[in-house]
Amino acid sequence: MSFLLPIQLIFLTFLLFAGSRAFLRLKEGNITLGAFLFWVGLWILATFSVLDPEFTSFMAKKIGIGRGTDVVIYISIALLFYLIFRTNVMMENLKHEITKLTTEIALLKNLKGKKKKYNR
Numbered sequence: 001m002s003f004l005l006p007i008q009l010i011f012l013t014f015l016l017f018a019g020s021r022a023f024l025r026l027k028e029g030n031i032t033l034g035a036f037l038f039w040v041g042l043w044i045l046a047t048f049s050v051l052d053p054e055f056t057s058f059m060a061k062k063i064g065i066g067r068g069t070d071v072v073i074y075i076s077i078a079l080l081f082y083l084i085f086r087t088n089v090m091m092e093n094l095k096h097e098i099t100k101l102t103t104e105i106a107l108l109k110n111l112k113g114k115k116k117k118y119n120r
Helices: 006-028 033-051 054-063 068-118
Strands: none
Touching (some): 006 033, 033 054, 033 068, 054 068
16 A cells, blocks of 8 residues: 655645635635636646646656656646736726726716705
8 A cells, every 4th residue: 555745645735725715715606617617627637646646647648748747837837827817807807997987986976066066
């Protein structure tokens, strides 16, 4: 029987924690079912990689990359770039919403100020 290395236990603890956070966010309604499935799928793949490091080598050979470590790094970098892109899009949308709301509030205050002026 093989035992888990300390680093594997640390990673597995983190992955369980991350999965529980995703579940709680879904339960609270802070993320969609699609986002939840994405994150849980990612954590499950990571769990396979932690429990059986040869899994990454198997996946690397399937897609034509030499080492398992390389495939993890390539996928991680691509995923990080995608998540940064999504975050930037969300921030731009928030900027536009804030600008729109600020303009509407200013116009409403201006309109109320004019009504008070004419009602005297």
